[in-house]
Amino acid sequence: MTDSAKWLSLAGLSLAALLLYLLAPVLTPFVAGALLAYLTDPLADRLEARGLSRTWAVVVVFASISLAAGVAVLVVAPLLEQQLERLIDNLPALAAWIKSSALPWLKARFGVHLKLNNLDQITALIGQHWQQAGGAASTLFSSLSHSGVVLLNWAMNVLLIPVVTFYLLRDWDVLVANVHDLMPRRYADAVGGLAAEADAVLSAFLRGQFSVMLALGIIYSLGLYLVGLDLALLIGMFAGLVSFIPYMGAIVGILSGCVAAISQFGELWAVVPVLVVFSIGQLLEGMVLTPNLVGDRVGLHPVAVIFAVLAGGQLFGFLGVLLALPAAAVIMVLMRHIHGLYKDSDLYGEQRLEPEIEPSESADP
Numbered sequence: 001m002t003d004s005a006k007w008l009s010l011a012g013l014s015l016a017a018l019l020l021y022l023l024a025p026v027l028t029p030f031v032a033g034a035l036l037a038y039l040t041d042p043l044a045d046r047l048e049a050r051g052l053s054r055t056w057a058v059v060v061v062f063a064s065i066s067l068a069a070g071v072a073v074l075v076v077a078p079l080l081e082q083q084l085e086r087l088i089d090n091l092p093a094l095a096a097w098i099k100s101s102a103l104p105w106l107k108a109r110f111g112v113h114l115k116l117n118n119l120d121q122i123t124a125l126i127g128q129h130w131q132q133a134g135g136a137a138s139t140l141f142s143s144l145s146h147s148g149v150v151l152l153n154w155a156m157n158v159l160l161i162p163v164v165t166f167y168l169l170r171d172w173d174v175l176v177a178n179v180h181d182l183m184p185r186r187y188a189d190a191v192g193g194l195a196a197e198a199d200a201v202l203s204a205f206l207r208g209q210f211s212v213m214l215a216l217g218i219i220y221s222l223g224l225y226l227v228g229l230d231l232a233l234l235i236g237m238f239a240g241l242v243s244f245i246p247y248m249g250a251i252v253g254i255l256s257g258c259v260a261a262i263s264q265f266g267e268l269w270a271v272v273p274v275l276v277v278f279s280i281g282q283l284l285e286g287m288v289l290t291p292n293l294v295g296d297r298v299g300l301h302p303v304a305v306i307f308a309v310l311a312g313g314q315l316f317g318f319l320g321v322l323l324a325l326p327a328a329a330v331i332m333v334l335m336r337h338i339h340g341l342y343k344d345s346d347l348y349g350e351q352r353l354e355p356e357i358e359p360s361e362s363a364d365p
Contacts, residue, residue: 024319029157031322033164039207040065040165041172058170066162076233083234087260090230094263101268194333202329208293209244215289216240216281220253223277231260239278243285245302254278304328 020027040061047057168175183191217240224232235256243249254274261270308328312320342348 020319021316024316028319028322029160030164031319033161034168035206035322035326036065036161036165037168037172039210040169042203042207044169044172054173055170058166061169062162062166065165076237079233080237083231086230087234090260090263093266094259097262097266194337198330198333201333202326205325205329208290211293212285212289213240213243213249215293216243216249216285219281219284220249220277223280224257224274227273227277229257229261229274230264231256235260245305247282248302250278250282253281304332 044054044057044061047060048054052060180188180192217237219236220239221233221236224236229235235253238256239249239253241249242252257274257278258271261274262268264270305325305328308324309321312322312324312327314320316323
């Protein structure tokens with residue numbers, strides 16, 4: 001590659017980054033739609049392979065997504081709001097248990113003396129604010145309705161995402177082929193190989209991990225419901241959602257589940273069933289779910305995942321959060337190839353030259 005081509009490529013990347021930063025609010029629904037199309041494209045391909053046309057395959061997939069979203073909004077969301085209300089109602093009992101049992105135990109066991117004089121006031125303030133707001137849906141709507149422009153933009157984004165998803169899913173294979181045809185022929189095979197490897201990593205992480213998250217959310221929620229916890233759905237689904245970071249879902253679920261169990265039953269023994277539920281979930285995740293649904297092709301370290309999400313959110317807001325994991329997968333594949341090129345280079349494999357020792361001249365007999 002000539003110097004002019006290198007500078008032109010650098011200028012193009014800089015311009016793309018600048019446009020991405022400036023157009024971040026506008027690009028959010030398009031990126032969300034592209035991610036949904038990417039996640040559901042294999043299902044549309046399978047239906048197409050069974051004899052359906054591409055349009056009808058996309059219609060079936062899109063109808064399934066819409067049905068799942070409708071069920072989540074109409075059934076799951078009200079249940080979650082009810083459990084949030086129960087959590088708010090249980091806060092005074094939790095505060096009383098902390099002051100009457102937890103704090104004296106810490107003082108007697110470890111000599112730790114904590115003063116939480118404002119704990120009752122804090123819990124009362126949270127409950128009062130929740131009652132005045134009228135619940136999660138009313139709080140969200142009231143926060144959006146303060147600005148008509150914000151409400152309009154939010155509604156437009158919600159309406160744009162399914163439209164973009166439908167058309168991108170219908171033309172996904174055509175778009176991929178067109179992008180491949182636009183590449184310079186001398187780099188097409190190399191870039192195509194890198195893209196295929198990045199797709200394998202990203203597919204295993206996004207599609208596989210999403211399946212693991214959903215399965216764990218169901219397992220945790222069902223297990224906590226069977227042991228009688230009122231906040232089973234709220235804690236179980238939240239623990240499943242954050243389980244893309246190894247052990248984080250179990251840690252968050254155990255802590256919140258133990259707090260909910262103590263506030264509901266008022267006894268320390270109530271945490272035992274919660275520990276059993278999350279132990280079973282962890283065993284199923286490590287022995288069944290992750291090996292079968294994700295496999296060993298991912299290679300994205302948990303710290304890299306956390307950094308990518310936080311860095312993307314800091315730089316580009318919600319758009320950066322959506323782009324964080326795809327960008328991390330591509331960067332990881334590129335770094336892996338760069339590492340391979342470095343290991344094969346003379347810079348890495350060059351050995352230290354030993355000074356040549358001239359043989360001494362032997363005396364003639």
